[in-house]
Amino acid sequence: MTKRVFQNKKIMYKGLIILFLLIAPWFNGIFSDVPDPQKLVQEDMSFYEVNVCKISLVEFLINDPSSIFQDHYHFRYNNYSAVSCFGKISGATLLNNEFYISIGTNSFVNIVIQLTVWTLFFSLITKEQNKLKFSNYLNYIASLMTASIFTLLIFAEKTYYAKQFYLLDMEDKSSYLYIFSILFLLTVFLSEVIMIRLSSVSNYLPFIFLFLGVFSGFNISVYSIILTNFGFYSFLNKRLNVKFNLLMIFFSYIWISNAQGRFSFDPDKLRGFTSTSYEFMTILASSLFFIIFINGIIYFLQNTRGYFNLRIFNSNLLITGFYVIILGIIGSNFPILNFFNYYYFGQQKYGITLNNPFAFDQYGLKIPWRGFYPSAESIGEFFGLVLFFSIVHFLKNKSKISKIDIFYLVSISFGLYFTNNRSVILLIMLIMLIFLRDKIIKSKILFIATLLLSTIFIILTIGLQNVTYPYSFSSGYLLELANKYTDGYQLSEGLKFVNQLNTNGGVGSILFNLFSFIAFYLNRSQIWAYSLGRYNPNISEVLFGSGPYNFAKHYAEINLLPETLLLPHSTVLSYLLFFGLFGLLGFFFLLFYNIYINKTKLNYFGYALIIYLLLNIIKNDSMLYPSGIIFYTYLLYTTFTETKENIFKV
């Protein structure tokens, strides 16, 4: 009884601290002697040009409450501002009759506030009784090493950080000592909370789609810090796979020795898990980071093995899916909440401002609505996974379904529709058919109706007009586009090779035509044509890639017309760029080898999940986000290894 009261008190105190951190920062300077705030008017914006960093955000909102909900107001962070300017209006401007209000958000204050809030949320996860034994001493050393590697990453990307850190001399060694100190202290704080909850954390993993965890003003995610710390901890515990690490070191050596030239990249929605430049130092630092990060994932997977609980996991999927939709809708309707979503959930970019998720464009096509998440397709995949696990949990395992679960499921189905991810809708329908297969086969009418409906839906998904094109057109469309996009001066090595292949004919040409045909029906011709037009590797990069999660060279080396920064929309193509043919073959070998050795353990749903993930890996960028790589790896590993209680037990 006393223990329970104590627990409740603890939760209450944590709640109060979170509430304080949510509200207090935006009151900064409210009691100081400053002029009364003025309302923004189109005719005169001078007040906020003169009174920079004097009016707190709360004062501004009290004075002009319409800015909270009117959609011509946009609140934007300004990480390059002084500590004293935090939470104050650092400028305002008028663009296309819309107000853009800049709020002072110093990068160092950001990392302290954001990490504290997220750590407090993590601490609400209940600890397992049979928790892992962990050494505080080793954890401190791991935290020291974690802070060092992130300081090295910041040093390697100093051109990017010079625009994020206010008046911090990036050439001065003492600046890095400061960065290291703050990172070390925060890592200690975070890791102590996570380590003792490690086994339970896995069932709360769906929340990484809600708490995206990217620090404002940093190209770092909180999950990178956690997993890097795990990586170093496993290294100190001497629990490394030596052969795997030697292979990674070999790949790193190739990447580093190839790193010539200097290219920069705007990370945009990939911020937190990509490099902002391609040069010797960046490749060196990111290669080191990547090795440790992968070791961290392995440590996490090994230590959460056997703790999977479908009931808790599914419940957390439903809650996360629902809140992702609700926060997206709220953020698109209330500009100030859009800003707070960005800040407190660690978004890579602001949520969508289109406040009608049912909207169609002028051609009658559904506009994909990404809501809260940076990518509509990726969050569509997540909603698909929520529905998938719910099918398994509620229908197949006949678990009790509550009214709130039905409400969540309906909301998430709408969410999937909003994202317009038709291939996921199709996949979920196929999974439903697998579930209902016995009933369908028994009735002839049901069987014919299902077949008919499925065919109609597949045709609608692909697009009626696309079905009529001959193979010769669809199989040559990608290459035709890739050649069309070149600027006439530069031709990438990849495009040269495929053109040559096409001229020579033979098996290579047939295979590429098949690839182009698949791309056409996946609606990927244009995007993959851009990727091909830019793919410009030397022989070593073809085999080993150009470095982990680095797009800088790819986007800066070859100019295409029209100039676009569209991502490859395929993890396979991205991985070919990062890790080369050998890396990609290794990835697929590992996957298929695991399927082979676990074939007796996998049932229909296990295979369905693997096919679902694999298809999305082929046609989408989900694994480029920290949430995607962690979640997908966990699902694959759990599907293969869950022996104590098969996750798809029927």
Place this chain on the structure above:
Amino acid sequence: MEKSSVIRLCGEYPENFQKLEILSNPNFVFKPDQNYQTRKVWDIEGNYVFVNSFQECEHYVLGGWSFDPLQQLEISHRFTLLVVVVVVLALKTFFNNKFKIS
């Protein structure tokens, strides 16, 4: 470090910049540069002067007038932030040990 201070306080070095011999000439007078925006440089005691050319600015900055009150204020605020983090972490450790919680 000194060069970076000059760039930070005076701006980038102009093309074909030639450093003049100033110290050996006690009657040297700095000529204002019409294309150079007047800047203010401080010494450590808070005294300040206005400089009207890159040449003059560089001379003052290299002579010790490289104190930037804005930057010093920012450094002190950043240091305070670090102290706050240390104190919070120390308090957390203290309470965790006292009540055997984590």
